[in-house]
Amino acid sequence: MSIITTTNINLYYGDKQAIKDINMDIEKNEITALIGPSGCGKSTFLRILNRMNDTITNCKITGEVIFDNINIYDSKIDPMLIRKKIGMVFQKPNPFPLSIYDNIAYAPKYHGKKKGELDEIVENSLMAAALWDEVKDRLNKSALSLSGGQQQRLCIARTIALNPEVILMDEATSALDPISTYKIEDLLNELKKTYTVVIVTHNMQQASRIADKTAFFLYGDLIEYDLTSNIFTNPKNKETADYVSGYFG
Numbered sequence: 001m002s003i004i005t006t007t008n009i010n011l012y013y014g015d016k017q018a019i020k021d022i023n024m025d026i027e028k029n030e031i032t033a034l035i036g037p038s039g040c041g042k043s044t045f046l047r048i049l050n051r052m053n054d055t056i057t058n059c060k061i062t063g064e065v066i067f068d069n070i071n072i073y074d075s076k077i078d079p080m081l082i083r084k085k086i087g088m089v090f091q092k093p094n095p096f097p098l099s100i101y102d103n104i105a106y107a108p109k110y111h112g113k114k115k116g117e118l119d120e121i122v123e124n125s126l127m128a129a130a131l132w133d134e135v136k137d138r139l140n141k142s143a144l145s146l147s148g149g150q151q152q153r154l155c156i157a158r159t160i161a162l163n164p165e166v167i168l169m170d171e172a173t174s175a176l177d178p179i180s181t182y183k184i185e186d187l188l189n190e191l192k193k194t195y196t197v198v199i200v201t202h203n204m205q206q207a208s209r210i211a212d213k214t215a216f217f218l219y220g221d222l223i224e225y226d227l228t229s230n231i232f233t234n235p236k237n238k239e240t241a242d243y244v245s246g247y248f249g
């Protein structure tokens with residue numbers, strides 16, 4: 001069952017078209033990977049899915065993104081609400097310069113949660129992000145004292161704390177060492193039981209290890225979108241075949 005459907009999505013930065021007429025169904029409780037050479041529009045497309053491009057001046061989007069039976073680009077929709085339901089984790093871990101506890105509690109507190117509820121949200125979110133055991137005895141210490149991999153799991157926990165349905169990750173392991181990367185890949189395999197995950201990655205092994213479906217982008221076009229095993233072992237398109245076998249990119 002699909003959770004997000006994009007219909008004829010185009011995006012322009014000023015005169016330059018960065019995303020070209022993309023129709024794509026993102027399946028619920030799966031990991032979808034977006035791959036393609038630098039500048040092909042992966043991050044732009046990811047940001048379309050939770051209205052993150054809204055903040056960019058001179059950026060125009062046409063088409064529809066249907067999530068939970070609504071078009072998230074409808075003028076009546078509050079983008080903040082969309083970003084709560086469709087959370088995002090960025091390339092570089094970006095914890096707030098606050099305690100571990102406050103990093104998680106910050107947004108739920110803003111949304112009106114009280115102390116008892118916050119304790120529960122903090123514990124559950126850290127457990128879900130596979131970080132609880134490592135930090136439960138130092139929740140009041142600065143988040144900046146954590147390693148890069150722990151900080152990234154904290155950022156995932158911070159997203160989970162808002163009870164999203166979808167988690168978008170833009171090259172979220174590219175700044176991490178291999179062990180931290182594997183931990184996050186393991187974590188994503190757990191998280192997809194509850195959430196839907198969409199990742200942008202330059203790491204083809206990563207896409208083939210964890211993604212159920214993979215989408216190959218080139219110059220703003222969606223060239224091929226299929227089961228990950230087909231994309232990597234039996235692509236239909238020559239450009240996909242060239243890219244996954246390392247001929248360009």
Ligand SMILES: Nc1ncnc2c1ncn2[C@@H]1O[C@H](COP(=O)(O)OP(=O)(O)OP(=O)(O)O)[C@@H](O)[C@H]1O
Nearest residue numbers: 013018036037038039040041042043044045056200
């Ligand atoms: N804020 C912006 N203003 C103008 N052009 C932009 C902006 N962001 C991206 N672009 C352009 O849009 C195109 C797609 O960029 P995007 O970052 O989505 O590609 P990408 O595939 O994610 O690249 P990378 O793998 O290098 O991160 C590129 O040509 C880029 O220069």
